[in-house]
Amino acid sequence: MNEDQTFAIVGAGQAGGWAAKTLRDEGFGGRVLLIGDENYPPHERPPLSKEILLGDAEKETCFLWPPTVLNETNIEMRTGIHVTEIKPEAHTLMLTGGEHVVWDKLMIATGGRATTLPADGADLDGVFTLRTINDSEAIRENLNEHTTVLIVGAGWIGLEVASAARKRGAKAIVIERADRVCERALAPDMSQWLHDLHVRNGVEIRYGVSIDCFEGDEKLERAVMTDGNIIDCDIAVIGIGLTPNIELAQAAGLEVNDGIVVNEQGQTSHPDIYAAGDNANHPNALLGRRIRLESWENAQNQAICAAKAMLGQEITYAEIPWFWSDQYGANIQLMGLPETWDETVVRGNRDKAEFVEFYLKNGQIEGAAAINNPRDLRFTRRMMMSNKKFIASELADQGVKLQKLLKG
Ligand SMILES: Cc1cc2nc3c(=O)[nH]c(=O)nc-3n(C[C@H](O)[C@H](O)[C@H](O)COP(=O)(O)OP(=O)(O)OC[C@H]3O[C@@H](n4cnc5c(N)ncnc54)[C@H](O)[C@@H]3O)c2cc1C
Incomplete structure (x- = not known):
């Protein structure tokens, strides 16, 4: 099927990996080119704030498939390469170094990046965000009984870092601008349940404050809060959300609005370009509204659906959102929004x-x-x-x- 065509995928995370594999599983016989700017094969991220951070697993357990699977299925994987430009009308994209690639259909699966804090000192050594394998391994090195970890943001990632920090014997202090944990995702009484779980496990949580600046002589030593208080700490982990990687799509003239705007098939405003995963703003018929989801299940299933649509299959993506988190051995799951x-x-x-x-x-x-x-x-x-x-x-x-x- 389509032997002389090239289907290219930008971003080799969870959505990109599943899109590539699905094209092959569904019998696509042309060239599948998977381009990712990380130096790893397609992988999933939930263990990065759980098993990997705890030291219970190594990074290879995040890989979607053993490395041989890409060869066996003839998926051409280019790692450590950034796509710098997409030209929809010419059907080309450009890679770092200036190489051009011609494609027939394209999937943008660029996910997102951890939102950074615009505070003085946020670039000091010891101030981290958590999105990648490298982030997780670097944070893990600093979680032990001699360290104090300041966590900025009581969302899922911040709370999972707090849980891992306590399990590894570190002191954990969480600061949150709102007045409860996971304010956007949880009902107030569930926030309280989770707050109590953390406090029982020795975490200090301060609400209604943020960071004024980080200070230290080359390396982080303390953080100054917006209420004037100072917290001495060895590392800080910023967990204040995700910024979707939409710039490529935007520069290419595709419609964006809190993510790359796609239809039920994952098709963008250009008929030959698709998007899926954390960066895709899609209509959900079951919820009756457009959403952009940052979740493991969505990254996989939306990408599978969009890849099938690239092959001309009549398929629509609509699932009730599902999400989970693990903290101190407690399993938390959410259904719906x-x-x-x-x-x-x-x-x-x-x-x-x-x-x-x-x-x-x-x-x-x-x-x-x-x-x-x-x-x-x-x-x-x-x-x-x-x-x-x-x-x-x-x-x-x-x-x-x-x-x-x-x-x-
Ligand atoms: C620490 C952590 C824990 C999580 N835990 C959970 C959980 O418990 N439950 C849950 O449901 N979800 C969880 N998630 C969310 C889930 O992992 C994401 O929704 C999922 O990874 C999204 O997949 P994606 O392929 O859209 O994006 P990504 O996995 O981010 O993949 C995008 C890839 O594209 C690359 N890229 C971007 N731009 C370019 C470019 N121009 N050129 C080349 N490559 C590019 C990026 O570097 C990246 O490798 C977690 C996320 C994180 C970070």
Whole structure:
């Protein structure tokens, strides 16, 4: 199929890797060119703030496939190479060094980069962000019983760093501009549950403050807070969010709006250019709105769908967003992106840290969050897809199986 064509993929992270593999799995016989500016084969990032940071795994465990798979499937992988320009009308792209590549179809899977803090001293040695394998390994070297780690931002990455720091014996201080942890993702009572978990594990969390500047003689020694307080620390990890890598697409004249704008097939405003993963702003028919998702499942499944669409298959991408985090051995999972709801139902035991919380609007489940209860959470997806109405007291009753409620 399409033997004389070249399909190029910019970005060899999770979405790029899956797009390349899918083209081959679906029988594409032309040239598959996968270009990534990191020096590693396609890999996934969740372990970078979990197992790798804890020292329980090495970087090779993040690789999507053993290196031989790329050769066996005839995927041409160019690592450590940055794409500097895309010319949609000429169907070319340019690499660092000036080499031109001609493509027939293109996927932009450039993900995003950790947002940096515009504070004096943020470039000192010892101030980190966490996005790459190299970041994770460098931070890990500094997590031990002799170090104090200042974490800026109580989002998922910041809290996972705090968890790893405590497990490795370091002192962890988290500062957060908002008044609770994971403010954008969690209901207030779930934020409180997570706050308590961290405090029980010895983390100090300060709310309503940010960084004024970092100070140190060549290397970080202290941070000055916006409230004037000073925190002595050995390293700081900035976890304040992700900036999607959209500049290439923007310069190429593609439509961008909080990410590269794509349709249900992952197609951008140019018919031969697709995008998927953290950088893609896509319509989600199940949620009834456009979203840009930063999640493992989305990076994989959206890329698979877009790659199939590149091959002309009639396919649409719409999934209920799912996300997980692991902290101090507790597994936290979220389903959906609820914006408003009128009822919260708890099923299970909060004190024993084994429960799921459903967020209901007019009886329908808008979303759910679970602590150490992946089974119920997984089933929630089917309940949400059913568009059925549920009765709060039945949902809360652990004696009644969720399967029965779905059928009934
Ligand atoms: C530390 C960490 C922990 C996470 N934990 C979880 C989790 O527990 N659960 C969950 O659901 N999600 C988690 N995520 C999110 C998930 O990993 C991302 O959603 C996913 O990696 C996105 O994949 P992507 O391919 O879109 O982007 P990326 O994986 O970032 O890949 C993009 C690649 O493109 C390269 N690139 C960019 N521009 C160019 C260019 N011009 N030329 C060449 N190459 C380029 C980049 O260097 C990068 O290698 C985590 C993310 C991080 C960073």
